[in-house]
Amino acid sequence: MGTSPYIQFFDAGEPANHDLLGGKCASLVALTEAGLPVPPGFAVTTVAFDRFIHDAGIADDIQRMLAEIDPDDTDSIDAASERIRTELITLPVPVEIHDAFTEAYEALQARFAEPAPVAVRSSATAEDLPDASFAGQQDTYLWLSGRDEVAAHVRKCWASLYTSRAIVYRLKNGIPDEGLSMAVAVQKMVDARTAGVAMTVDPSNGDRSTIVIDAAWGLGELVVSGTVTPDNLRVDKVMLTVSEEHIGDKHAELVPDRDARTVVEREVEPERRSVRCLSDADVAAIARIAKRAEKHFGCPQDIEWAIDRGLPEGENLLLLQSRPETVWSAKKDVEPPTTTSGFGIESITQSLLTQIGRA
DSSP, X not given: OOOOTTEEETTSOOOOOHHHHHHHHXXXXXXHHTTOOOOOEEEEOHHHXXXXXXXXXXXXXXXXXXXXXXXXXXXXXXXXXXXHHHHHHHXXXXXXXXXXXXXXXXXXXXXXSSOOOEEEXXXXXXXXXXXXXXTTXXXXXXXXXXXXXXXXXXXXXXXXXXXXXXXXXXXXXXXXXXXXXXXXXXXXXXOEEEEEEEESSOTTXXXXXXXXXXXXXXXXXXXXXXXXXXXXEEEETTTOOEXXXXXXXXXXXXXXXTTTTEEEEEEOOHHHHTSOSSOHHHHHHHHHHHHHHHXXXXXXXXXXXXXXXXXXXXXXXXXXXXXXXOSGGGOXXXXXXXXXXXXXXXXXXXXXXXXXXOO
């Protein structure tokens, strides 16, 4: 396909420009360029969002409404959020953006033997900054099919830049709305047998000799949202072996309903709840990919990963995201311990959720 300022494929060999791609898409481009196993996809760039806002003539209107918000008045925040999001979802998109998106979506689908569902993920320019974790403030949509459905959810991602929770987060963290923009990732959906997160530093004490993995059955959204109690594994960073573990209840999983073309939450059978959802080989593979991400970015990382049930063993571990760990990385004057003892699943999981903005 031709070059467009509105689209950048992850594997196009172009720079991982944060201002153009937002935090999430810039990370996916960088990880793909580093040879890490990222599901294929493309970014709808911030140029598309900015052009849409400009042509719709609503930039000044948005800034005025945000300036008039009373931070202590939830009703005023909700009213401004509703009006802005309605405009972003309903106003016409410039034909050049429409055509560039259609071409990109068709080019992505042409890579697969049959039509493949995709995930659509928000990628704001304010997220995953060194001093503020914006993760989870905008929206993600899973298992979408067809050009029009995917395009509609790209617009919903644009609109999620102005949800009430995102507006409040920026107000509380002193992040200006002026110059803020949104890219969107459109990426082949993973049919996850198991998924979760991993951190290349122990979030409870800053120990960089340990990788901490949280894992559960199905897609990882129930882990990152704190909906399920995952398996929590502490892994030796050199030996890649489990040094301590706590088996979570894992009472629910998010899985595809292919007939309905969506994902559904279902109850996990008792016999699967009580067993670890990762083999030792899985654990070692996740630890290796986390270390590779840390080495590439040059600082401790918080990654999201999934094991695709439809791919062969050895090729089924996929990296969905990698962002800097923000708490211990900032404590440069603190020497982290080299040994640990007495961790609890509740403190580790809560620390993960709090530090990366998912609580």
